[in-house]
Structures are given as C-alpha cells and as structure tokens.
Amino acid sequence: AQKVTQAQTEISVVEKEDVTLDCVYETRDTTYYLFWYKQPPSGELVFLIRRNSFDEQNEISGRYSWNFQKSTSSFNFTITASQVVDSAVYFCALSDAYNTDKLIFGTGTRLQVFP
Amino acid sequence: DTGVSQDPRHKITKRGQNVTFRCDPISEHNRLYWYRQTLGQGPEFLTYFQNEAQLEKSRLLSDRFSAERPKGSFSTLEIQRTEQGDSAMYLCASSLVQGATGNEQFFGPGTRLTVL
Numbered sequence: 612a613q614k615v616t617q618a619q620t621e622i623s624v625v626e627k628e629d630v631t632l633d634c635v636y637e638t639r640d641t642t643y644y645l646f647w648y649k650q651p652p653s654g655e656l657v658f659l660i661r662r663n664s665f666d667e668q669n670e671i672s673g674r675y676s677w678n679f680q681k682s683t684s685s686f687n688f689t690i691t692a693s694q695v696v697d698s699a700v701y702f703c704a705l706s707d708a709y710n711t712d713k714l715i716f717g718t719g720t721r722l723q724v725f726p
Numbered sequence: 727d728t729g730v731s732q733d734p735r736h737k738i739t740k741r742g743q744n745v746t747f748r749c750d751p752i753s754e755h756n757r758l759y760w761y762r763q764t765l766g767q768g769p770e771f772l773t774y775f776q777n778e779a780q781l782e783k784s785r786l787l788s789d790r791f792s793a794e795r796p797k798g799s800f801s802t803l804e805i806q807r808t809e810q811g812d813s814a815m816y817l818c819a820s821s822l823v824q825g826a827t828g829n830e831q832f833f834g835p836g837t838r839l840t841v842l
Contacts, residue, residue: 654815656769656833702768711782712821712829713759716768
C-alpha cells in the first residue's frame, strides 16, 4: 500500500530562520512521483514541486529546496530565511505511475512563521 | 487560464438533505479529480474522470455519492441524504494528461460542507 507520513504536525519559527519539513513515503512501485503542495489560510492548494522516482537530484528554487533520498524514502523540503508569508500547511503527496495519477497525501505540517 | 473554480464555496445543510457541488476545470484539461479533506487531514481521493468517463472511485465514495462530467468539461458531485460525517472540504483538481503520468494537478478553492 502507498502511504505518506509527515511526522511534524506543527512547526513554529521566527522570521529568517531556516526550516525543514520532513516527508517519508512508502510504495512498492518502482516508478512514482512525489509532490509538495502549500495550503495557505485561503484554503487553495498550490503546487510547489514534482519529482519522479528516477531523478534524485536535489532542487533549489529561490528560498525553497528539496532533498530526495530513495535510500531512506524521504523527500524533505527546506525553506531558507523563512518569511511570514510562508505560514501555511504544507502537504507532501505521492502518486502512482500507472495511469490514474491520483494523489496520496500526508497529513500535512502547519508552519507558523512569526515576525 | 482562469484556474479551477468551484461553486458554492460554502454550503450548510441539514442532515438528510441532498447537496450538489460544481467544479469547472481549466478549460483544456482532460482529467478532473475530486478529493475530500477533513479538519487536520490531507485531502483524500474520491474519484476521477478522463474526459467524460469516470475511471476510478474510492471506497470512500459510498452509494450516496455520485459524480458526473457529462460533456467532459464541468463536473458535479452530489451527496444524497447527507450525514454529519459528510462535513468536510470538497476539493476539485484538474490536469492535462498527454500520455505521461505524474502530471501536476491544479486545485480549486474547495466547497466547505457543513451538515447540521
């Protein structure tokens, strides 16, 4: 069965601190995709990144970076120099590669960034 | 690109009533998904359409739930004889699939249902 675990329920930081959100996944598939979505207080899920199982290169986009390690089944997300606008719930998700593309989400990590 | 829209944004109903939600995907997107999100949880997959064909339904989708996408454009999700346990945010997402998998899904703002 496929599963995504986000063990951190809530994280609080002060602005400009770096923060890492953990994501551990389980799947028997050899081909799969991992995603991160942001859900701000307005409620709409915003896509941040997609990574396929064959691409273990880390990725950096501005203040965001992602560390994908197949050996530990983890896909962690780091925000550098956090800002108040980063406050949101962040979801890690897994999708299969066998046509449906349905997303299996973790329970999310609520990030609060205080000024 | 006007994004995915959902209507209504909020719905309050009494137990036993029927409700219907609408989702308008991004215009050229051929796939449409419905998810349900309860408080403190991640979204859970309910069903999806490829054009007008409903290809998969989750076990979460009881017989009281029905979804349609009659012309492969907008979709409706109906819940009959609502129960308090149906209270949740219902999210719609769409994607453009052209052979490859792992496609990004674009989400709408959701419909928050409260069953009294």
